[in-house]
Amino acid sequence: EVVQAPTNVRPISVDDLVIRVRNDSLNLNFKRLKYKGCPKTLAFGRLSKNIEYINMHRDGFIIDMYNLLVNETSAIKENTFKYLAHYLRVLDEHDMDITFNEKTVMWYFDYQKNRVLTGEIKNGTLASTKKFLVFILNSFGQGTLSRKLPVLARTKVASTPILSDKQHIEIGKKLYFGYKEYCQHILNGTEPNICPFYDDYEKTL
Numbered sequence: 001e002v003v004q005a006p007t008n009v010r011p012i013s014v015d016d017l018v019i020r021v022r023n024d025s026l027n028l029n030f031k032r033l034k035y036k037g038c039p040k041t042l043a044f045g046r047l048s049k050n051i052e053y054i055n056m057h058r059d060g061f062i063i064d065m066y067n068l069l070v071n072e073t074s075a076i077k078e079n080t081f082k083y084l085a086h087y088l089r090v091l092d093e094h095d096m097d098i099t100f101n102e103k104t105v106m107w108y109f110d111y112q113k114n115r116v117l118t119g120e121i122k123n124g125t126l127a128s129t130k131k132f133l134v135f136i137l138n139s140f141g142q143g144t145l146s147r148k149l150p151v152l153a154r155t156k157v158a159s160t161p162i163l164s165d166k167q168h169i170e171i172g173k174k175l176y177f178g179y180k181e182y183c184q185h186i187l188n189g190t191e192p193n194i195c196p197f198y199d200d201y202e203k204t205l
Contacts, residue, residue, distance in 0.1 A: 014059045017066045018045065019081070021074045028069075028081045033062045036092045038085040058098055068139055076135070083132035100136055102145050109133065109149060127152055 017030035029045040032038045036054040047053055065084060069077045087108060091098055096107075112129045115121045130149055137146035163171075178195075185192055 012063055014062050015045075017062065019066070019070060019077050021078045026078070028077060030062050030066050030081075032085060033065070033088055034059065038089045038092070056092065056098075061098055068136075079128065080132055080135060083129060084136075087132075100133075100140065100142065100145075102148070105133055105137070105145060106148070113150075123152070 014034055015031045019028040019030070020026070021028060027045065029041045031045065032041055034053075034055055036056050039048070039051050039053065042048055069080055072080070088098060090108060090111060091104070096104060109129065112121065112126050116123060116126050130152060133149060134146045137143065181192065
């Protein structure tokens with residue numbers, strides 16, 4: 001017996017895939033990912049008349065990404081979509097297949113590392129790139145590949161010299177002295193000729 005499909009069921013259209021984040025104030029329009037370079041859409045997901053949209057025919061891939069993100073937290077949805085769009089855009093620019101195999105993932109990571117070296121992006125962006133890749137790879141059972149991504153060196157933060165008690169006292173004296181001088185000028189309706197916090201101010205008195 002042949003079972004007929006319900007007449008009210010239609011195939012999933014990538015054009016209809018939208019995830020709302022930031023309390024519904026931002027739409028992640030997945031149909032962007034259909035087109036070469038993932039160009040941004042206008043309000044309400046409309047396409048611009050000034051852009052040539054080239055369909056890359058990757059609907060299955062996009063639906064998989066949508067299904068992966070739709071039930072995640074708002075932050076994961078937004079950040080992953082942002083880096084996914086960049087991933088696709090870069091691969092499109094270099095005429096590479098859209099995949100998360102080892103060759104492509106490592107190439108893209110090196111691409112981002114080189115952008116750090118040229119000052120185009122910061123180390124924090126590279127760290128977010130790795131986080132995005134690890135999330136995608138682990139989600140699709142490629143934990144072995146995610147562990148092959150290079151460990152990022154921690155950025156050294158310059159330490160602030162510790163002031164001694166004597167230095168703190170001297171700073172306190174100068175602040176108090178400056179405060180008193182400013183108060184006196186305010187009461188007199190005058191303005192100082194030199195900042196009271198300036199080291200040589202007391203010599204002008």
